[in-house]
Amino acid sequence: MSDTVLPTFHNLPLAKQKRIIDAALAEFADKGYQQASLNTLVAHSSISKGSLYQYFRDKRGIFLYIFQFAIGLVRKTLLRVKDDTREENFFIRLERSLLAGVDFIRRHPRIYGLYLKILFDEHVPQRVELLQAVRQFAADYLRSLVRQGLARGELREDLPEPAAIFLLDALLDRFLQAVCVPAFDVTLALHQSPPGNLQQCVQELMALLRTGLGKA
Amino acid sequence: MSDTVLPTFHNLPLAKQKRIIDAALAEFADKGYQQASLNTLVAHSSISKGSLYQYFRDKRGIFLYIFQFAIGLVRKTLLRVKDDTREENFFIRLERSLLAGVDFIRRHPRIYGLYLKILFDEHVPQRVELLQAVRQFAADYLRSLVRQGLARGELREDLPEPAAIFLLDALLDRFLQAVCVPAFDVTLALHQSPPGNLQQCVQELMALLRTGLGKA
């Protein structure tokens, strides 16, 4: 697990570390794992190729380090939202989480890009473990929200928990994708819409989740 | 658009055409566009490299031909489902469409794989057009179902159409992904479950869509 990054890297000045992390994130997010070029990476971070191999064992090592770094950032951000909205209604919390997700992506587009690049590429090292870590975290997050919502009587008592979590996960994930992948954005016009409009869309979706599609 | 495949290809015996299409589909579905190797492709279809370039202009041409071929198959299949369930209730139609999707993927796993490989790779030729074709088709399909459901009074009259379609699209797409990408299958245990169990999951999700999560 930790034989990915060598001690030399941590001896580097923080600014240099950051330069390398930034360049790696950009390259992997743009090209995916296999297609990412270490030559491009070293050029963009102004270090030599030889140095790169004194910081990391190999390409795989660089990638894993970067991805774990990214996962850490996501966890921290989402847990903060969960805590900040502790007292709110279930659907409000959901709405806030979603908007926080949009905000995160706006601030760290390359981290989200990296995640998307991994999703369906079976040849990425440790892909199953990395993906499962992300999805499991999301599911746990939503489960916690659902249980608190149930405890407060904001949700139907007979709610099938796994199905509900699945539906929520699907909707949230797709919403984020639609925000930053125009081709997904066929129905709502999220992509270029102002923040206010975006919030209105979210609220409409939340209302739909609450009351369902069927005739009352 | 049609300068992708050269006339020589269509003069080939159908069996040989099929061999090439199969090998190309397998290679692109497994590796994605850039990472797919034409050397592997020709080896697997038992033709020489030179021949490949007498059938197609270049790599891009092969890819586009294969993808359009795949799109055709999907359209045909889904339109048949829509027609077959013409008389059914909205939620039944949805359920049937979803199960038909699962069945299609089971029968043509490489076509679905190809679609997934395209989703987030900006470097795929014509990606935006290809993706939009697929998503637009799905959205149109769902819109048609929703409108007929509304006309028959099976859905709330005040249903916000775009939001509803978005939600349905998100759920259906994610369901298919969960069926064939184990890492997505964190909550429901779809991946290795028998068909009966799978159908029960779908029904549970349909019920959730109908009545919503909120307290009555």
Added chain:
DNA sequence: GAAAAAAATGACCAGGTAGTCATATGACTA
């Protein structure tokens, strides 16, 4: 059956890749 046209072939090319290694640098020690 000969000539012409069409199709098949694989060695070859330029350009890219991940990773290596002998050498150079420069900071710290004695």
Added chain:
DNA sequence: TAGTCATATGACTACCTGGTCATTTTTTTC
């Protein structure tokens, strides 16, 4: 100042890529 040692370097290797082309083989035409 001399010696030591962690770090920095980029030319280099072996390999793989998409694409080309002179040549051979097969098919068609007369």
